[in-house]
Amino acid sequence: MRIFLIPNYGFCFGVKRSIDMAYHTIKNNKTPAYTWGHIIHNPQVVAQLEKTGVSPLDSLKGIKPGKLIIRSHGVSPEFIPKAKKMGFEIIDATCPFVQKAQEYAKRLCNEGYNVVVIGAAEHPEVQGIIGHTNFRATVINDLKAIAKLPRVQKLGIVSQTTLSPEIFAEMVGKLLSKAEEVRVYNTICRAVISRQQETLELAKKVKLMIIVGGKNSANTKRLAELARSQGCEAYQIETKSEIKKQWFKNKLSVGVTAGTSTPDWIILEVVQAIKNLSLPKKKPRK
Template sequence: MEIMVARYAGFCFGVERAIDIVKDAAKEYSSVVTFGPIIHNPQVVGELKDAGVATVKSLDEVSKDMSVVIRSHGIERKEAEFLIENAGNVVDAACPFVKKAQRAAARLSKSCDYIVILGESDHPEVKGIVSYIDIPYKVIESAEEVDALDYVEKYGFLAQTTQSISIFEKSAEKLKQKCSELSIARTICSATEKRQEAAIEVASKVEVMIVVGGKNSANTTRLYHLCKEICPHTYHIETVSELSVEMFQNISKVGLTAGASTPVYLLEKVREYILEVAR
């Protein structure tokens, strides 16, 4: 059995950076917590908890004796202001690409009449981005949703950093028909583009595709859907325990990829399992 691993899989720059920042903070300060899970991977969050870094889910849990690390997805503007006033220390581990998207939202808010964001409205990254917008806006998840928008003089358009490039471009083309001027901020990160392209390439060459990553991870879920469109036998798993021998019966080529918040060791365990099945 041949196993093909996507060229870009596992931790991206922003995630690696966030994990390093948390670990450094734990060495420097006492009572270190993250505001929300540092990344969307239950295994990594569990490992940090075992190391003494807890997760707080609301501002009510924050106190002056805590050093609070801002998660990789970023937080809302009002939350950042609250932490500065009420936490002992604030350490910003938000991905630079997410911060770029927040700045883009604030900039478009000053020059446009209406802003459209391609993303998931209930995702913490998107909640953070829209908190920097002071004019009317709408979050969309597909290009088709643009059809229902009204005509305005000037639209601003940006995206959650892990969105699909193709959907972004289709949405932008539709938005051009809805306004006199369209201001586009290209906020999808380069790591997302490379990861999606590499996963699609592998999925087109195999019979079974395994996507490893948190079920609560937006970028991993997107990889899963992109791969499944090409390879019907695509599975989204968090750990090797979700695999079974039956998945690989009479299969000669298997593909592997992983979300940006998936540590390499989890991907390697999956590869080892498949190798064992193939013997």
């Protein structure tokens, strides 16, 4: 069986930066250290960081102040002064591309546009973006939601950074009928686009795709959808332990791709585990 791995796997720039910042923060650190939420959507990386003494928080109430790392998804602007006031030292690892989306949303709002964010309302990145509009922006995730929007004078649009360009284009096309003036900022991240393109290309060549990444990672889920859109059998796994031998029965080739928050070592372990499946079993020595 031939195994194909996408050319550019591993952490994207923003995720790598946030992990590096977290490890740098805890080096020679004497105070407690925390991340606001899970630093990335990958349980194995979160567990590794926890072992070094960095705990993820979902509330600051009753927590002994220390260093608080803001993950690449960013936060709503009122959060940082509030945390500082409570005695936390902020290490802001918000991805610069997410910051751009936050700035555009804020600018649109200040210039009188009704802001629409295309993405998943519950995702922390989207929560941070709408926070920059004082929670005045509307979040939409599908075409049905567009039908319910009122027609307005000025409409401003930004996107969650991990959205697929095709979905964004389709939604923007429909939104054009909702206002006289429409301003669009394409805030989809280049790293996400190229990961999606490489996955699509690979999915065209094989019948089976293995997608490696956190079950809670939006961009990893999207890769699985894209692979299936090419008629591939596709399985999303977090680690090699989830691989099932029967997936590979009668398959001459398999493609492996991974979300932008999946570390190299997990991906390479998966590739090795698939290779091991096709190795002939050693005969026991007599």
